[in-house]
Amino acid sequence: MSKNAFKSLGAVLAGLVAIITPLQRLIWGGEKGSPAYYRGTFTDDGVTVSGEWVYPGGGGYRSTMTKIKQAGRPDSGKHG
Numbered sequence: 836m837s838k839n840a841f842k843s844l845g846a847v848l849a850g851l852v853a854i855i856t857p858l859q860r861l862i863w864g865g866e867k868g869s870p871a872y873y874r875g876t877f878t879d880d881g882v883t884v885s886g887e888w889v890y891p892g893g894g895g896y897r898s899t900m901t902k903i904k905q906a907g908r909p910d911s912g913k914h915g
Contacts, residue, residue, distance in 0.1 A: 860884050875900075 852869075853862045857877065864871035875886025875898070885899040 857881070860886065873898075 860875040862873040863869040870891040873888045875884040887897040888895045
């Protein structure tokens with residue numbers, strides 16, 4: 836997908852609600868606004884997102900994800 840497809844993309848997958856923008860990725864467990872959520876920020880080149888899961892009552896996980904290029908597929912741009 837092109838970066839334009841992610842300007843305000845929202846999706847519901849397996850009980851998660853996600854909003855992806857060119858700068859951030861927000862994922863809530865259950866429904867939008869849930870106290871269990873992930874918030875990550877993309878690097879300027881859109882290749883890496885770093886953030887953390889936050890859970891009610893404390894705890895969570897930090898993560899850094901890097902886009903993997905697939906052989907034979909052209910890079911589709913930021914967040915594609």
